[in-house]
Amino acid sequence: MGFLKERAKELSRSEGTVIHQQDTFFNVEKGRLKLRRFQKVLSDALGVKGIVKKERHLYLVGQTRVHVDSVEGLGQFMELEVVMKEGQGVEEGEAIAQELMQQLGVKREDLIVGAYMDLLMAAKSG
Template sequence: MPSNIEIKARVTDDSALKERAKIESGSEPTILEQEDIFFHVPNGRLKLRKNKGATSKLIAYERDDTVEAKRSDFNLANVTEPDALVAVLTRSLGVKGIVKKKRELYLVGQTRIHVDDVEGLGTFMELEVMMKDGQSQAEGVAIANDLMKKLHVQESDLVDKAYLDFLLEKQTS
């Protein structure tokens, strides 16, 4: 099963973070507009990611909600008819929530740096170290922690929740 090591943090100075990410990656970012539709499921999370101008994906994943670097195990499938699949999944599972974001994607080795402008929440940064076969979790965590330092991300900025969880909390408060 594919996996990655993730870190997520709030961003206070997005222009400085983007400049550091650009330096680390050696290139301009790829700009993505995404809508993640989450469904009620008994285990983990299930979302349909609609990518403007690109292939949509159905993604199932499990990940602990902690502030430190954490492992995420996932499966994904390309979706050619996202609206039809949303209708089917909504009817059978129900929608838990929707996250809309504009993402700037930078690639550094085996790590994806995401600078996300999340509708209703603000700006966040995610690191996803895409694990290689046979690579230990400790190696992935070390890569994530090293890049976090290079990007000047402070431990006090780390968050332990998914964007959806923050949005759901906002709705209930």
């Protein structure tokens, strides 16, 4: 992961921003509900499914937010978030992400689906 972080620094031409986050996931029937505020009210109403603690390094490359995350209990991950401009379609966003993946040396088979909470739950049950 050190290589990807260094490559993200090069591409963004910055040291990035370090963000410490704690996401709380709540028990809901379908999907995921994750909020960083109003925790007490939702905890009492829904119950807590789990908590994800991470240190995120944020780099901006063009219109893409590159997140290099260290997730407690899971390890290191990279996430690309293409911030779409008005008039851009999904295909264009995917092309931007694919090009950046190539520049970073990330292969399609390296990709995973799901949220960190899903991975933590799977690790606990497996």
